[in-house]
Amino acid sequence: MTKRSEYILFIIIVLAVQLFLLNNLTFSTYIAPLAYIVCLILTPLGTSPLRMIFNGLLLGLAMDITMGTVGLNVIATLPVAYFRRPILHFAASYTDVDNEMGVPTSRRIGRFNNYVVAMVVLHSLLFFGFECMTTANIGFIALRFLCSTAATLALTYLFIAIFTPKLTRR
Amino acid sequence: MHKLIYFFKQIYIPAIFIIIEVVALFFYATSTPYSQSRLLSFNHYITGWSDNIFSQMSGYFNLRKDNIVLTERIAELENRLNAYKSQLPEDVEIGVDLQSHQYITGKVVSNSLNRTQNYIVIDKGLNDDVRIGMSVLSPEGYAVGYITNCSQNFSIALSILNTSFNVSSRLSKDRSMGLVSWGGGDPYTVKFTDVSKYAQIAIGDSVEAIDFSEYFPSGTVIGTVESMEMNDEQTMYNCTLRLSADITRIDNVILVDSRDIDEVRHLKTEPTPQYPTMDDTDGDN
Numbered sequence: 001m002t003k004r005s006e007y008i009l010f011i012i013i014v015l016a017v018q019l020f021l022l023n024n025l026t027f028s029t030y031i032a033p034l035a036y037i038v039c040l041i042l043t044p045l046g047t048s049p050l051r052m053i054f055n056g057l058l059l060g061l062a063m064d065i066t067m068g069t070v071g072l073n074v075i076a077t078l079p080v081a082y083f084r085r086p087i088l089h090f091a092a093s094y095t096d097v098d099n100e101m102g103v104p105t106s107r108r109i110g111r112f113n114n115y116v117v118a119m120v121v122l123h124s125l126l127f128f129g130f131e132c133m134t135t136a137n138i139g140f141i142a143l144r145f146l147c148s149t150a151a152t153l154a155l156t157y158l159f160i161a162i163f164t165p166k167l168t169r170r
Numbered sequence: 171m172h173k174l175i176y177f178f179k180q181i182y183i184p185a186i187f188i189i190i191e192v193v194a195l196f197f198y199a200t201s202t203p204y205s206q207s208r209l210l211s212f213n214h215y216i217t218g219w220s221d222n223i224f225s226q227m228s229g230y231f232n233l234r235k236d237n238i239v240l241t242e243r244i245a246e247l248e249n250r251l252n253a254y255k256s257q258l259p260e261d262v263e264i265g266v267d268l269q270s271h272q273y274i275t276g277k278v279v280s281n282s283l284n285r286t287q288n289y290i291v292i293d294k295g296l297n298d299d300v301r302i303g304m305s306v307l308s309p310e311g312y313a314v315g316y317i318t319n320c321s322q323n324f325s326i327a328l329s330i331l332n333t334s335f336n337v338s339s340r341l342s343k344d345r346s347m348g349l350v351s352w353g354g355g356d357p358y359t360v361k362f363t364d365v366s367k368y369a370q371i372a373i374g375d376s377v378e379a380i381d382f383s384e385y386f387p388s389g390t391v392i393g394t395v396e397s398m399e400m401n402d403e404q405t406m407y408n409c410t411l412r413l414s415a416d417i418t419r420i421d422n423v424i425l426v427d428s429r430d431i432d433e434v435r436h437l438k439t440e441p442t443p444q445y446p447t448m449d450d451t452d453g454d455n
Contacts, residue, residue, distance in 0.1 A: 049183045057190055071198030075191065082187045130198065133205065133212065 007103075010163050011039050019066050022155075030147040035155035036063055037123045040081050041116055042160065042167065045100040045108070049085065056081025058093055076127040091118040103167045120156055123147040202333060218324065219279040222293065229277065229421050236422060239309050258309040271387055272427040275296060277307075278420055279324065286354045288329040290315055292423060303435070305386045305426040312415035313392045313422055314335075316385045325425075330392070331357050331417055337385050339392055342376045344369050350377065350392055350411065357418050365407040371398055377411055384435065387426055 018036040039059055043052065059081075060074030067073065088094040088104075092115035106112035128145045193411055229236075276292040294300045304317040306327045315327040315335070328335055331352050339362065340347045344367035352360045362377055375395045379386035386392075393411035401408055 050186070053183065053187055053190070060194070069198075070201035071194040071196075075198055076193035078187065078191050078194065082184075 006167055007044070010042070012165060014039055015062060018063070023067060026149070028147070028169065030144050031151050032144070032148045033151040033155050034076075034123060034127060034148065035078065035152055035159065037120060037152065038075070038156045038159045040077065040084065041119050042103050042157065042163070043081075043084070044103055045088075045096075049082070052081045052084055053078065072127065072130055075130050075145055076123050079126060080123045084119065087118045087122070091115055092150060094112065094130075096170060113160065116156060116160070120152050121149060124152060196212045208422065218279065218291070221291070225277065225279050225293075225421070232421055236309070243309060243311070270439055272299075274300060274425040274427070276300075276305075276325075276423050276425050278423060281329070281420060283331060283357050283415070283418055286333045288331045289318075290327040290329050290417075290420075290423070292317075292325045292327060292425070293323070293365055294425065295325050296320050297322050299427070301427060303384075305390070305428065307386075307390065307424045307426060308415035308417075308420055309422050309424060310412070310415070311314055311390065311424070313386050313390050314415050314417060314420060317425065327423075329417060330360060330413065330415075337392070338380050338383060339377050340380050341365070341369060341371060341395075342378050342389075342391075344371065344373075344375070348377075348378060348407075348409070358416070360397060360411050360413060362393075362395070362409040362411045363406070365398075365409060367400065367407060369407060371395060371407060371409065373397070376414070377409075387428055 014036055018034075022033050022035060036059065040052075040056060043055060047055070056077045057074060060077035063069075063073035063077070064071060088109070092109050092111040094109045094111075094115070100108060102108060104112065104115065109115055124145055128141060128148065132141050203253060237255070274294060276294040276298075279291040279293050281290045282288045290306065292300070292306070300317060300320050302317055302320060305313070306315045306317065308314050313330060315329045317325050318328045319326040330350075333354055336349055336351045338347060339350045346366050348362050348365035350360055350362050365371065373395055377392050377395065379388060379390040379392065381388040381389075391414050393413045396410045396412045398407050398409040400406070
């Protein structure tokens with residue numbers, strides 16, 4: 001299998017897990033993991049900004065259509081896709097984006113954890129912020145944001161651990 | 171041309187991002203009544219905040235003019251106070267609690283002028299003891315409007331430049347009464363209608379609020395007579411008043427809480443007392 005087909009398969013598996021497992025499991029009202037963001041996190045480094053925007057749009061649209069949320073996922077995923085380059089630059093001090101073609105890994109990016117956490121936090125912040133859009137029940141919203149972000153981070157690292165060796169295989 | 175192409179190459183990716191994000195926001199905002207109302211309230215919050223910033227900026231540049239107006243007003247009030255004091259015995263003190271009116275100053279955050287239903291937003295609300303029904307006056311003491319709604323930190327006043335605004339008024343000299351209202355259009359003039367044909371009106375006569383006005387303290391000047399004409403039936407005068415307050419350039423206002431007005435309003439809501447009639451008396455016998 002080529003790298004591209006492996007990457008597409010990875011996206012299909014992640015979306016299927018999100019759609020058929022995570023969206024249907026009710027852990028608690030405080031936990032709503034949004035693990036599909038790993039698709040954007042593991043997008044190859046050399047991807048052009050325009051393609052990143054379209055990846056973000058397609059991912060958001062796919063989740064909106066399947067989750068029945070009109071635009072909420074696009075609102076959250078699009079800025080994550082657009083600001084990936086500044087996040088790599090400021091959070092992970094990684095500037096060699098254009099010359100590198102592979103999937104982001106801890107070997108390629110020195111502060112890989114900062115990059116993953118920044119991407120997940122930005123996505124969760126936008127998603128839960130626009131989901132509630134009120135400062136009433138701020139305690140509940142903050143707890144839901146924290147628990148969901150933690151769950152998303154755990155699942156993101158799980159996906160990275162499972163798929164990164166396959167996606168980076170030469 | 172090359173520069174233009176270069177410019178578009180520089181901005182097309184952020185432009186695409188912003189366009190898609192705005193479209194997504196639009197779809198999300200219109201998807202449910204809840205999201206629509208939340209985004210609208212957020213929009214109002216942002217608009218109020220930005221209006222406040224611009225109002226503060228323009229207020230800064232008008233400080234010199236405001237200072238002159240306020241100094242003149244203070245001098246006038248000092249003169250009046252001294253005149254009243256000279257009429258009182260020396261040992262009599264008038265406490266604040268005995269005053270029939272309470273005054274609060276406020277700053278205009280936004281002021282619409284181009285509609286038929288114009289409103290003024292003021293930066294004082296329930297937290298500052300502003301209440302619905304309070305009079306809104308210009309710094310010179312001229313009529314501007316009255317409060318119709320309050321939030322914790324802001325209040326909305328129905329401007330005199332609102333077609334729903336009607337207030338009973340009288341000529342200062344002649345004391346003949348009429349109705350002041352705004353017909354839309356010119357923001358400097360209002361109508362003063364239904365004035366008795368026997369009234370002695372002259373151009374330049376001032377028109378003020380009546381003693382039992384529900385909206386303004388007694389004697390609050392509204393404007394001066396600019397022109398007048400008899401109605402078609404030759405029974406009443408219809409006048410055009412030039413507003414004393416320049417509402418198009420108002421930055422600061424005085425909010426007046428009248429305790430007498432509150433009492434009158436309270437009385438109006440009381441049920442009409444039932445007095446015994448002759449029939450009742452006969453029945454008792």
